[in-house]
Amino acid sequence: MNKPAKKEFCDALTLCARGQRRRAACEAVHLSATFAVQMAGRSKRILGDLFGLSNFGVNLTALQPGCRSAMQHRHSCQDEFVYALEGEAVLVCGTVEVPLHAGMCAGFAAGGVSHHIENRGTAAFTYLEIGDRTAGDLGSIRSTILSPYAGRTSGS
Structure with missing residues (x-):
């Protein structure tokens, strides 16, 4: 910390x-x-902005061991897609956990299931995040403490 x-x-x-x-x-x-x-172990390179993309964003994200991508969340208006490039992690979708490894992908429709990625392994996990930039999106954060709260999010 x-x-x-x-x-x-x-x-x-x-x-x-x-x-x-x-x-x-x-x-x-x-x-x-x-x-x-x-x-603390998450690094994110915002690739879409480098090329002037305005309709969707692309991030190259790496999670070090013990790190997570975000709080458990879902988007009200924006779709999100992830593609695993290297390493292994666990995709948490609602109450379901799915192992992720290089070559796998997952998509999250706006208003769909809440999700985040956790690196529970011993090596870095690298993936692409791709999302649209629909205006007015609200990200709902699921937590035992903050369940009634919602926070604004920006496009991926």
Whole structure:
């Protein structure tokens, strides 16, 4: 975990202990700090922008061991597609887990099943993310703490 996230997390807990913030706000900050740790091993090269693509985005993403692609989420308007290039990972779709390895792909229609990818192995997992950039998309985040919350997302 990087130092700023840890400080933000500690400060929020201190404020919560003093009763100056609601419990939900503290849980959100805790989840953010936890998520930051899980995302620390993700690197993303935004390829579509290099070529001036405006209708869809393409990212080359690598997940180091112990890392995840994102929080469990789904998009309201945007379709998403992933293609595994190297390594092995686990695709989590709702409550179903599917092993992913090089050459496999998965697609997620707008409003469909929630999903994320986890690298539970010992080597990096690299894949392409491809998604449209439909305006007004909202990403629904599934979590035991933040289930009633939704966050805005941008195109892949």
